[in-house]
Amino acid sequence: MSDLNDYLVRSAAAISATVERDLTSEMERAASAVVSALSSGKALLICGNGGSASDAIHIAGELVGRFLKERKAYNVIALPANAAVLTAWGNDYGFDTVFSRQVEAHGAAGGVLLAISTSGNSPSILAAAEQARMMDMTVISLTGDTGGKLKPLSDILLNVPSTSTPIIQQGHLCLYHYLCEVVEARLSNG
Numbered sequence: 208m209s210d211l212n213d214y215l216v217r218s219a220a221a222i223s224a225t226v227e228r229d230l231t232s233e234m235e236r237a238a239s240a241v242v243s244a245l246s247s248g249k250a251l252l253i254c255g256n257g258g259s260a261s262d263a264i265h266i267a268g269e270l271v272g273r274f275l276k277e278r279k280a281y282n283v284i285a286l287p288a289n290a291a292v293l294t295a296w297g298n299d300y301g302f303d304t305v306f307s308r309q310v311e312a313h314g315a316a317g318g319v320l321l322a323i324s325t326s327g328n329s330p331s332i333l334a335a336a337e338q339a340r341m342m343d344m345t346v347i348s349l350t351g352d353t354g355g356k357l358k359p360l361s362d363i364l365l366n367v368p369s370t371s372t373p374i375i376q377q378g379h380l381c382l383y384h385y386l387c388e389v390v391e392a393r394l395s396n397g
């Protein structure tokens with residue numbers, strides 16, 4: 208088998224393992240929390256580092272703009288997208304609180320934080336989840352196999368059964384595209 212096909216087989220295996228884990232009920236709870244927040248004027252805030260920062264921005268693009276349907280804009284903010292806040296706060300106070308500071312700014316009780324971390328152990332993500340919990344927000348986490356230190360800070364854990372960062376990220380893409388589809392369908396039919 209070529210290296211490419213081997214990579215594709217390993218990627219598909221992680222998706223199959225996610226099917227076997229059966230995250231159906233967790234995904235239903237996640238979609239309900241997001242629909243409830245957005246329909247009551249609360250924000251969905253999303254954070255992640257590196258590739259997961261790109262994922263956060265990707266999700267905000269789908270939900271502020273459009274995914275599959277023409278409909279109103281939704282109140283969704285990708286916290287890694289604000290370079291001025293990241294650099295000012297990170298430079299002056301340290302990187303670990305760059306997302307928690309923004310949760311404090313934009314979050315509210317009844318809102319949702321979607322925390323994306325393949326390891327589940329990134330300090331900036333843990334601090335954001337702690338801040339969201341303090342503010343009575345729902346914390347939905349996209350992680351790798353164990354959920355790491357983020358698991359006990361999460362109300363809903365969507366964990367892809369792999370320990371490879373890029374392969375976990377590929378699983379996250381499937382999960383959050385599905386979440387966008389369900390949220391958009393429910394909000395635009397409501």
Ligand SMILES: O=C(CO)[C@@H](O)[C@H](O)[C@H](O)[C@H](O)COP(=O)(O)O
Nearest residue numbers: 256257258259324325326329372373
């Ligand atoms: O995209 C990749 C690897 O695929 C990297 O940029 C990766 O996201 C970074 O190393 C992150 O800092 C990893 O953080 P986390 O997923 O463990 O929270």
